[in-house]
Amino acid sequence: xxxxxxxxxxxxxxxxxxxxxxxxxxxxxxxxxxxxxxxxxxxxxxxxxxxxxxxxxxxxxxxxxxxxxxxxxxxxxxxxxxxxxxxxxxxxxxxxxxxxxxxxxxxxxxxxxxxxxxxxxxxxxxxxxxxxxxxxxxxxxxxxxxxxxxxxxxxxxxxxxxxxxxxxxxxxxxxxxxxxxxxxxxxxxxxxxxxxxxxxxxxxxxxxxxxxxxxxxxxxxxxxxxxxxxxxxxxxxxxxxxxxxxxxxxxxxxxxxxxxxxxxxxx
Numbered sequence: 001x002x003x004x005x006x007x008x009x010x011x012x013x014x015x016x017x018x019x020x021x022x023x024x025x026x027x028x029x030x031x032x033x034x035x036x037x038x039x040x041x042x043x044x045x046x047x048x049x050x051x052x053x054x055x056x057x058x059x060x061x062x063x064x065x066x067x068x069x070x071x072x073x074x075x076x077x078x079x080x081x082x083x084x085x086x087x088x089x090x091x092x093x094x095x096x097x098x099x100x101x102x103x104x105x106x107x108x109x110x111x112x113x114x115x116x117x118x119x120x121x122x123x124x125x126x127x128x129x130x131x132x133x134x135x136x137x138x139x140x141x142x143x144x145x146x147x148x149x150x151x152x153x154x155x156x157x158x159x160x161x162x163x164x165x166x167x168x169x170x171x172x173x174x175x176x177x178x179x180x181x182x183x184x185x186x187x188x189x190x191x192x193x194x195x196x197x198x199x200x201x202x203x204x205x206x207x208x209x210x211x212x213x214x215x216x217x218x219x220x221x222x223x224x225x226x227x228x229x230x231x232x233x234x235x236x237x238x239x240x241x242x243x244x245x246x247x248x249x250x251x252x253x254x255x256x257x258x259x260x261x262x263x264x265x266x267x
Contacts, residue, residue: 029054029055029056029267030053030054030238030239030240030265030266030267031051031052031053031054031239031265031266032051032052032236032239032240032242032263032264032265032266033049033050033051033263033264033265034049034050034051034242034243034260034262034263035047035048035049035260035261035262035263036048036049036050036246036258036259036260036261037068037193037258037259037261038065038068038256038257038258038259039193039256039257039258039259040071040254040255040256040257041254043069043070043071044068044069045067045068045069045070045071045072045256046065046066046067046068046071046072047065047066047068048063048064048065048258049062049063049064049065050062050063050150051063052147052150052151054151054155057086057087058084058085058086058087059083059084059085059086059087059092059148059151059155060082060083060084060085061082061083061147061148061150061151062080062081062082062083062147063079063080063081063146063147063150064078064079064080064081065078065079066078066079076102076105077101077102077103078101078102079099079100079101079108080099080100080101081097081098081099081145081146081147082097082098082099082147083095083096083097083098083145083147083148083151084096085114085148085151087155090152090155091152092144092148092149092151092152092155093114093117093148094112094113094114094119094144094145094147094148095113095114096111096112096113097110097111097112097113097119097145097147097148098110098111098112099111099171099172106126107125108125108126109123109124109125110123110124110171110172110173111123111124112145112172117141117142118140118141118142118143119140119143119144119145119170119172121172124172124173128172128173128212131214131215131216132173132174132212132213132214132215133211133212133213133215134211134212135170135173135174135175135211135212136211139175139210139211140170140175142168143168143169143170143175144167144168144169144170145169145170145171146169146171149167149169149178152167153165153167162182163180163181163182163201163203163232164180164181164182165179165180166178166179166180168210173212174209174211174212174213175209175210175211175212176207176208176209176210177207177208177210178205178206178207179205179206179207180203180204180205180206180230181203181204181205182201182202182203183202183203183204183229184201184202185199185200185201185202186199186200186202186231187199187200187231188200188231188244188245189245191257191259193257193259194244194245194259194260195259195260195261195262196233196235196244196245196260196263197244198233198234198235198244199233200231200232200233200241200244200245201231201232201233201241202229202230202231202232203229203230203231203232204227204228204229205227205228205229205230205248206225206226206227206228207225207226207228208223208224208225208226209222209223210223226248226249227248227249228246228247228248228249229246229247229248230243230245230246230247231243231244231245231246232244235260235263236263236264236265236266237267238267239265239266239267240265242260242263242265243258243260244259244260245257245258245259245260246258
C-alpha cells in the first residue's frame with residue numbers, strides 16, 4: 001500500500017511540475033503557494049502543497065505531501081522535495097535538489113547537484129539497487145528534476161501563453177517522460193469537493209516511466225503510458241495560472257483527483 005501511495009504521488013508531482021503554470025500570461029517573476037486535497041474512490045487520501053519562486057535569473061521550488069484520511073490511518077507516507085537553480089537562456093539548470101520522506105517506516109533521502117548540465121547523486125538512501133533496476137548514465141544526460149521542470153514551464157508559459165511541452169525527469173531512482181498539450185478553455189467538471197471552479201485552460205498530459213523499474217513488478221505494466229488532465233485558472237492577480245483541478249489515472253487506485261483548497265501569491 002505504501003509503495004502504491006508513493007507511486008500515485010510521484011505521478012501527481014510530475015503532473016503538477018509539468019502543468020502548474022501552463023497558459024500563464026503574467027510577468028515571468030513572482031511566487032505562489034497552493035494547497036490540495038487528493039481523492040480516490042470518493043475518499044480523501046492525501047494532502048499536497050506546491051510552492052514556487054521565480055526571479056529574473058533563477059528559481060526555487062518545493063513540493064510536499066503526506067497521506068490522509070483512511071489511507072493515512074492505514075499507512076503513513078510523506079515526502080518533501082526542494083530545489084534551487086538558475087536559467088541559461090530559457091533552459092533551467094538545477095543547482096541543488098533534495099528530497100526527504102518516509103516509506104514503509106523507513107526514512108528515504110536523495111541529494112543531487114548538477115555538473116555540466118548533468119545530475120550527480122551526492123547522497124541516496126536506501127540504495128536504489130535494492131529495489132529497482134539501474135538507470136543507465138547515458139539516459140540521465142541533460143535530465144532535470146520535477147521542480148525545475150515546473151519552474152521552466154512557469155517561465156516559458158508566462159511569455160507564450162500555452163501548455164504544450166515535454167520534460168525528461170530524473171529523481172535519483174527512476175527516469176520518466178512527461179508531455180502535455182492544450183485542449184481549450186472550459187470549467188472543470190462540477191464537484192462539491194471543489195473550492196475553485198473558474199473557467200480555465202484545460203491541458204491534457206501523458207507520462208511514461210523509462211528506466212529505474214521496480215524489480216518485483218512486471219516491467220510492461222510500469223512502462224504503460226498513463227493519461228490525465230489539468231485545469232489552470234488565473235486565481236492570483238498578476239501571477240501565473242494555478243491548477244485548480246488535476247485528474248490522472250493510476251494502475252491500482254484508478255482515477256485520482258487533486259482539488260485546490262487554497263492559494264496565495266504575489267507578482
